[in-house]
Amino acid sequence: MWSRVSAVGSRRSGACRCRLLSYPWGAQDRGPGSKTQKCFSTSTGFYNKEDESATSTDSSGEKASENQEKATPGNAKKNLLNIISEMKVELSSKKTFQILKTLKTKEQTKDQPESMESASSMFQKATADSKAKRSKPLNPELVEAASAVASSLPFDRKQTVSDLLAQLRKHEEATDAQKKGETTNISNVIADMKIGKRRLTRGVSRPSSQISFDDDDGQGDMFQTGVLSEFAGSKRRGLHLGRRLNIFPVSPTVTEGTPEAESSPSLWDLELANQIAAVNQKPPRNGFEEMIQWTKEGKLWEFPINNEAGIEDDVEFHEHIFLDKYLEDFPKQGPIRHFMELVTCGLSKNPYLSVKQKAEHIEWFRDYFQEKEELLKEIDDHEKETDISLEKKSLSK
Amino acid sequence: MRQTGKMAASVLGWALRAARQIFPLPCRGQVRGYYVDWRMLRDVKRRKMAYEYADERLRINALRKNNILPKELQEIADKEIAALPRDSCPVRIRNRCVLTSRPRGVKRRWRLSRIVFRHLADHSQMSGIQRAMW
Numbered sequence: 001m002w003s004r005v006s007a008v009g010s011r012r013s014g015a016c017r018c019r020l021l022s023y024p025w026g027a028q029d030r031g032p033g034s035k036t037q038k039c040f041s042t043s044t045g046f047y048n049k050e051d052e053s054a055t056s057t058d059s060s061g062e063k064a065s066e067n068q069e070k071a072t073p074g075n076a077k078k079n080l081l082n083i084i085s086e087m088k089v090e091l092s093s094k095k096t097f098q099i100l101k102t103l104k105t106k107e108q109t110k111d112q113p114e115s116m117e118s119a120s121s122m123f124q125k126a127t128a129d130s131k132a133k134r135s136k137p138l139n140p141e142l143v144e145a146a147s148a149v150a151s152s153l154p155f156d157r158k159q160t161v162s163d164l165l166a167q168l169r170k171h172e173e174a175t176d177a178q179k180k181g182e183t184t185n186i187s188n189v190i191a192d193m194k195i196g197k198r199r200l201t202r203g204v205s206r207p208s209s210q211i212s213f214d215d216d217d218g219q220g221d222m223f224q225t226g227v228l229s230e231f232a233g234s235k236r237r238g239l240h241l242g243r244r245l246n247i248f249p250v251s252p253t254v255t256e257g258t259p260e261a262e263s264s265p266s267l268w269d270l271e272l273a274n275q276i277a278a279v280n281q282k283p284p285r286n287g288f289e290e291m292i293q294w295t296k297e298g299k300l301w302e303f304p305i306n307n308e309a310g311i312e313d314d315v316e317f318h319e320h321i322f323l324d325k326y327l328e329d330f331p332k333q334g335p336i337r338h339f340m341e342l343v344t345c346g347l348s349k350n351p352y353l354s355v356k357q358k359a360e361h362i363e364w365f366r367d368y369f370q371e372k373e374e375l376l377k378e379i380d381d382h383e384k385e386t387d388i389s390l391e392k393k394s395l396s397k
Numbered sequence: 398m399r400q401t402g403k404m405a406a407s408v409l410g411w412a413l414r415a416a417r418q419i420f421p422l423p424c425r426g427q428v429r430g431y432y433v434d435w436r437m438l439r440d441v442k443r444r445k446m447a448y449e450y451a452d453e454r455l456r457i458n459a460l461r462k463n464n465i466l467p468k469e470l471q472e473i474a475d476k477e478i479a480a481l482p483r484d485s486c487p488v489r490i491r492n493r494c495v496l497t498s499r500p501r502g503v504k505r506r507w508r509l510s511r512i513v514f515r516h517l518a519d520h521s522q523m524s525g526i527q528r529a530m531w
Contacts, residue, residue, distance in 0.1 A: 335465045335466050335467065336466070338465050339463065339465045339466055342463070342465070343459065360452075361452070361456065364452075364453075364456055365456065368456075368460075372470065372473070375469070375470070375473070376467075376470070379467050379469050379470070383467070
């Protein structure tokens with residue numbers, strides 16, 4: 001910013017400073033060094049404050065370095081006032097006329113735009129500089145600068161100072177509001193704006209839209225879209241803005257009814273809820289919305305396709321495969337163990353069952369065999385007897 | 398479980414009294430829903446029961462259908478499975494037409510009898526179905 005200032009300033013400096021110099025003093029010297037000195041000399045206010053840096057502003061070549069030096073935060077005060085002098089020529093004529101209106105001063109000769117330029121430039125730089133130090137009351141530097149400018153102007157000093165400070169405050173407020181991101185300014189402005197005749201037609205059309213809203217769900221929303229909804233929103237805000245009049249006694253909210261209803265939602269309540277949900281749903285306007293609706297219902301898969309959509313298995317693979325831990329209760333020898341090992345082998349290869357289901361299978365078998373323990377013992381005894389008898393027979397033979 | 402229990406309002410003339418949706422809410426009191434005919438209802442019951450007893454039947458059959466366990470155990474298992482309710486076996490389920498409850502001529506993919514299928518396809522209400530011509 002500083003560099004841009006200097007570049008622009010140097011180009012236009014010739015014209016404006018000539019004018020500045022020509023009016024009261026008539027000197028037409030175009031040397032850069034003398035110019036700056038003369039600029040300082042024209043405004044006594046500036047000169048008083050720029051005493052310290054006046055010596056360093058001998059040549060335009062030093063202007064850039066000067067600017068850079070002044071860019072350091074330490075010399076904020078000097079920055080402001082020095083750059084005021086150098087920034088005089090940056091503005092276009094458009095801005096000068098704007099400032100003329102705002103300050104409401106009499107139209108004057110060429111002298112006025114120049115002084116206005118300085119004032120506006122001071123505004124610009126003031127706002128730019130004070131952004132770093134944002135405080136609700138105006139910066140004392142700004143006040144000083146305002147007083148300096150006022151002194152330079154040929155008008156009533158106090159009046160101009162107060163006007164300038166008011167302007168500054170407005171600017172500050174605007175930038176503060178924008179910083180906070182307040183977007184209600186526009187709506188406030190619109191609310192303040194007069195609508196006049198058009199309001200009647202809109203009011204008339206609203207009851208009709210309300211009537212048709214219930215019947216025609218698809219188009220009921222169309223009436224509310226656009227500007228109408230905005231108006232409705234502003235009206236609602238307007239209703240609740242004012243202070244309470246305390247005319248009617250405020251009854252305490254009844255909370256006894258709700259727990260009763262929640263305990264047993266009757267059929268009618270459910271139907272009502274379904275109806276409300278159905279009313280709020282609008283028929284899909286296009287294929288995309290239809291697909292969205294289907295996805296929500298579950299009719300359409302979610303893309304990219306999730307292979308484990310229905311299965312929420314948090315278990316690792318080893319718990320599916322290594323099922324030996326469930327076989328601890330079984331006998332370690334014999335046909336039952338053999339059988340159970342086959343069962344576990346089959347379950348480990350089954351990808352469709354959850355670990356819980358597999359464990360349930362094995363548990364059932366365990367319970368079953370525990371019930372049949374006596375039987376199994378009898379069977380074992382009987383087998384042993386038959387084996388012994390067979391051996392005896394074989395031995396005897 | 399193949400049976401859905403819900404019937405869409407039938408397009409066909411003779412099935413206008415098609416089964417209505419069984420109320421999905423677990424409310425107390427009477428719930429009325431209609432299947433196409435009683436045979437369909439019985440089929441629905443069989444399917445439900447088969448679903449309930451599926452695991453048990455699988456386990457007992459696993460005991461029966463192997464030659465590792467002693468035969469006595471397998472005989473006991475035979476008796477046990479015979480003692481289960483008759484409708485719990487999946488063999489008794491018949492894949493009937495969903496709209497007309499026709500037991501024969503039902504295409505499995507669409508769960509519809511051939512007549513209904515033809516009717517819907519001719520009215521271009523079957524997605525991806527076209528008259529064959531080659």
